[in-house]
Amino acid sequence: MFEHTRCAGCHREHNEPSSLVQRDQRFCTDCHGELDRLKKDTELANVTDFSNDHPGFRLTLLEPFFAQQQTQWKPIRIESDARSTVSEHSSLQFSHKQHLDPKGIRSPDGDQLLGCDDCHRLNTSGREMLPIVMEEHCGSCHKLAIDENDPDKRVPHGDLAALYDTLKECFSLRYLEPLEQADALQLSEDMPRRPGGNKRALSKAEQKRALDWVDKQSLLVAQDIIEDRVCIDCHQISRIQGASGIEQWYVKPVVLNMQWMPFARFDHTSHASESCTNCHENADQSTTSSDILMPEIETCQECHGGENQPDKLVSDCVMCHRFHLPGRGLLDEKERATSIKESLDEMKNREVSAPSDTDKNH
Incomplete structure (x- = not known):
């Protein structure tokens, strides 16, 4: 679309003190203000002002x-x-409230x-949030310890087979502990063990x-945990x-959505003066992780306005949107479909790690 357009048609000369980036919204709205006329079957709505x-x-x-x-x-x-009408399907049970x-x-x-932090x-x-990690963010309260006498002895998170192996290792050691350690470890006297702690081989x-x-x-x-x-x-x-065994349990894998608006740019650092709930309204009252807590456009419009609203923060198109380059023109349906697929694939590969466990409940 722009392959035969001169740079100076949009950008100012290099010796001017202003930025080379053309920021006035007319640069975008000349086309996006009448997309329905330029492209009859477009999925995008017309837009002229934020x-x-x-x-x-x-x-x-x-x-x-x-x-x-x-x-x-x-x-x-x-x-x-x-x-x-929709909800997030993360498989997580969590209450912000x-x-x-x-x-x-x-x-x-x-x-x-x-x-929240x-x-x-x-x-x-300063733009995106780091992934939530159980051991780092949840582990101090939701402990995976298996021995109250040894709080550092824990089962691993996210792998039932490894959890079971850790438990078997723990109880194998307990079975073979000498009798003189029973009082110190507060073990049951009727627990089976090798008598006397001698080093003879066990019979079959x-x-x-x-x-x-x-x-x-x-x-x-394992059942208790x-x-x-x-x-x-x-x-x-x-x-x-x-x-049977550890395979009798199935834990549905959790995948959290990390990219709610992959085609937009947002800087959390620039909004550090605001509290989280000023934008993510009612987050502190949400009782289920299926709630979608992303702000509506009306929330942003309380502070941000178009270029003709001096009483608000003037917000042009490129503040939040990336310009579509040659080969990614939105007026070409094939190129637009390719652009969307590439962006979604990039988001999926970067943020989503699909589990390898077989979904045996399906």
Whole structure:
């Protein structure tokens, strides 16, 4: 579209003190103000000014689907007027209201007063949020410890097979501990163990007895961790009919949406003077992770205006939008489809890590 247009047609000469970037909105609205005339079948709405003639924000959500024997996610775009009919499918069970209680939230170290930035932290660019990591953001309260006498002994997060192996290792060591350590470790006196701690090899019968006891104790503790005490707080847990051992449990994988508006630019650092709930309204009252807490365009328009509104922050098109370069022209349907696919694929590859566990509940 712009391949045969001179640079000076849009940009000023180099010796002028002003920026070379053409920022007045006419540069964009000359076309975008009448897209329906220029391209009859366009999916984009006309826009001439951010204050009074701009469509609502379209969001990008991750939609789960089942393929190749596992749950995967694909990005889909949601129209602004359909936002109230959709929800996020992260598979996470989480209440912002509970964690942002102004009275504090109970933790192993006493009541703690949490804020948004305890979990939501900016990356080095100041624009996007870093991923939520269980061990870093949740682990101080939702502990994975398995021995109250040794708080550093924990099961790994996110891998049931590794959790089970850790438990079996722990109980195998306990089975073989000498009797003189029983009082110090507060172990049950009737717990089976190798008498006297001598180094003779166990017989096959003793080995079978040891393995049976280790498996039994490991599964009991695994059930306590998965169904009663830890995993169930945040994850969707189910039992798989006909399965046994650690494979009888299925924890639905969690994938959080990290790119709600992949075609827009937003700088959180520039908005540091605002509280999070000024834009993400009612976030502190949300009780489920399926709630979409992204702001509507009306929230931005409280402070931002078009170039003819001096009483607000003048906001031109390039403040939030990237210019479409040659080969990515939006008036060409094929090029536009390619542009959208490339951007969504980039978002998916950068932010979404699909689990490898087979979705056995499907």
